Amino acid sequence: MNLNKSTLKTFAIILAISWTLITGVAHVMATDTQKATFAGGCFWCMEHPFESLDGVISVVSGYIGGHEEAPTYKEVSAGKTGHAEAVEITYDPDKISYEELLEVFWRQVDPTDGGGQFVDRGSQYRTGIFYHDDAQKKAALASKEALGKKRIFGKPIVTEITRATTFYPAEEYHQDYYKENPIRYKFYRSRSGRDDFLEKHWTKDGKGIKQTTWTEEELKERLTPLQYKVTRKNGTERPFDNAYWDNKQEGIYVDIISGAPLFSSTDKFVSGTGWPSFTRPLKTADIDEVxxxxxxxxxxxxxxxxxxxxxxxxxxxxxxxxxxxxxxNSAALRFVPKKDLKKEGYEHYLPLFE
Incomplete structure (x- = not known):
C-alpha cells in the first residue's frame, strides 16, 4: 500500500493525539505519576540515566519545541522543524522528586553549549527543560541558578527553560536504542565527546564535582579583582571590611571557585580579628595545610x-x-544559607542545623 506524505502526517498526528489521550488516562488512573521532559542532545544517550532510577516508570524518546506537526526523524535531524530531540519521563513523585530528576539531567549534558551537544550540532540537539506546571518551572529555574553559582564549567548556563508543548514520540527503532543496539550505541557514545566532558567535570558516580581546572585568564574573568588577589596571589582582605566577618546566618561556606563545601556556621565563632573564623573545616580532606x-x-x-x-x-x-x-578570607568563600541548601544541591548538610 502506497501512502503519500499527507496521509502519513495524518496518521502521525492521530498517533500523537492517541499517545496524549492514553498517557492522560493513565495519569488519571494513577494520579501519583507525573511527567518531566528534557532535551539533552541525542536522545539515545538520555534514556538510560533516567530509566535506571527508582521511581521512574517509563522514558520515551521523541521531539518537542518546534512548529511542525508530527515530525519525522529525518525532518528533525535536518533542523527543519524547530523541534529538539528529547525524552519524556513518567515518574512516581512519591519515590523520586522532580528536583532529583533535574540533578540527573544536568549531569548528562554540557549546559553551556547553545549550538548543540558534543558531536551533534544544530538547534535540534540543544539542551532544554520543558516544564509541565508552575512548580516545575520554579524548580527548574532554581536549579539552573544554583548550578551557575557553583561555577563548574567556567561559562554561563544557556539551557532554555520553556513550557512543554506537544510531545511527539520518535519512531519505534529509536526507543531503548541503547538496549536494542548496544554495540552501535557504545560506538557512537564513545566517540561523541559526551563521556569525556562528563568525566572532566563530575566524579565517577556522577554526583560530585571534580577538582576545578581553569586557566588563570579564565579565573581573572570570573572573579572580582579582590577575589583573584586573595585566592590566586595569596592576598589578604581588610579586617572588619569583608562580607562574612560578622555574618550570623545559618548555612555553609563554599569555595568561591569550585563550589566545594568548606566550613559551616555551626563551627563559626567571634574571634575579634575581623575575619570569618571557624574551629574546624567540614571535611579535613578538602583542606590542605602548608x-x-x-x-x-x-x-x-x-x-x-x-x-x-x-x-x-x-x-x-x-x-x-x-x-x-x-x-x-571572605573573598575566598561564598555563603549558602540554610534555606537554599537543598536548592543548590547541598541538602546532605541540612542535618547540621536540626
Missing part, C-alpha cells in the same frame, strides 16, 4: 583541596573543642 614562612614568621596556610585557592591561615588560639582558629 607551612608559610612569608612576612618573616612561621604560619600554617590553609588552601582549598579542590581549586588550590589560598583561603587563609590556621592558628592554635581557638576555642574548644578543637583549640583551632581557621582565619579565612
Amino acid at each position: 607551612e608559610d614562612s612569608s612576612f618573616f614568621m612561621k604560619r600554617v596556610e590553609v588552601r582549598s583541596g579542590h581549586s588550590d585557592s589560598h583561603l587563609g591561615h590556621v592558628f592554635t588560639d581557638g576555642p574548644a573543642p578543637t583549640g583551632l582558629r581557621y582565619c579565612i
Whole structure:
C-alpha cells in the first residue's frame, strides 16, 4: 500500500493525539505519576540515566519545541522543524522528586553549549527543560541558578527553560536504542565527546564535582579583582571590611571557585580579628595545610583541596573543642544559607542545623 506524505502526517498526528489521550488516562488512573521532559542532545544517550532510577516508570524518546506537526526523524535531524530531540519521563513523585530528576539531567549534558551537544550540532540537539506546571518551572529555574553559582564549567548556563508543548514520540527503532543496539550505541557514545566532558567535570558516580581546572585568564574573568588577589596571589582582605566577618546566618561556606563545601556556621565563632573564623573545616580532606614562612614568621596556610585557592591561615588560639582558629578570607568563600541548601544541591548538610 502506497501512502503519500499527507496521509502519513495524518496518521502521525492521530498517533500523537492517541499517545496524549492514553498517557492522560493513565495519569488519571494513577494520579501519583507525573511527567518531566528534557532535551539533552541525542536522545539515545538520555534514556538510560533516567530509566535506571527508582521511581521512574517509563522514558520515551521523541521531539518537542518546534512548529511542525508530527515530525519525522529525518525532518528533525535536518533542523527543519524547530523541534529538539528529547525524552519524556513518567515518574512516581512519591519515590523520586522532580528536583532529583533535574540533578540527573544536568549531569548528562554540557549546559553551556547553545549550538548543540558534543558531536551533534544544530538547534535540534540543544539542551532544554520543558516544564509541565508552575512548580516545575520554579524548580527548574532554581536549579539552573544554583548550578551557575557553583561555577563548574567556567561559562554561563544557556539551557532554555520553556513550557512543554506537544510531545511527539520518535519512531519505534529509536526507543531503548541503547538496549536494542548496544554495540552501535557504545560506538557512537564513545566517540561523541559526551563521556569525556562528563568525566572532566563530575566524579565517577556522577554526583560530585571534580577538582576545578581553569586557566588563570579564565579565573581573572570570573572573579572580582579582590577575589583573584586573595585566592590566586595569596592576598589578604581588610579586617572588619569583608562580607562574612560578622555574618550570623545559618548555612555553609563554599569555595568561591569550585563550589566545594568548606566550613559551616555551626563551627563559626567571634574571634575579634575581623575575619570569618571557624574551629574546624567540614571535611579535613578538602583542606590542605602548608607551612608559610612569608612576612618573616612561621604560619600554617590553609588552601582549598579542590581549586588550590589560598583561603587563609590556621592558628592554635581557638576555642574548644578543637583549640583551632581557621582565619579565612571572605573573598575566598561564598555563603549558602540554610534555606537554599537543598536548592543548590547541598541538602546532605541540612542535618547540621536540626
